[in-house]
Amino acid sequence: MNRLDRHAHPAEEAELEFLDGEFRVRKAGAYVRCAVTGQSILLEDLHYWNVDLQEAYSSPEAKLRRLGVKNVV
Numbered sequence: 001m002n003r004l005d006r007h008a009h010p011a012e013e014a015e016l017e018f019l020d021g022e023f024r025v026r027k028a029g030a031y032v033r034c035a036v037t038g039q040s041i042l043l044e045d046l047h048y049w050n051v052d053l054q055e056a057y058s059s060p061e062a063k064l065r066r067l068g069v070k071n072v073v
Contacts, residue, residue: 013040016056018049034058036066 014029023046031040035055048057050066057063 014043016043018051018054018056020051023049032056034062036062 012027012029014025014032015027016032017024017026025043029043031042032046033039034041034057035050035053037058039058041056041058046056048060048063049055050057050063053066055066057066
């Protein structure tokens with residue numbers, strides 16, 4: 001992600017390709033949605049995703065819930 005790309009389309013949802021340790025912007029935007037909670041995640045705050053499922057997560061707990069781990073707070 002390029003520093004200038006962050007503000008290219010501030011009100012739009014981005015489309016990303018999730019890779020190991022990084023992501024590629026396919027459609028510029030300011031945020032993506034958590035696959036579990038539906039919460040908006042600013043690209044600069046995006047830290048959790050699943051490469052195989054191509055999904056973003058708002059928190060480690062959301063990722064664990066998606067993967068079916070029990071007793072997540």
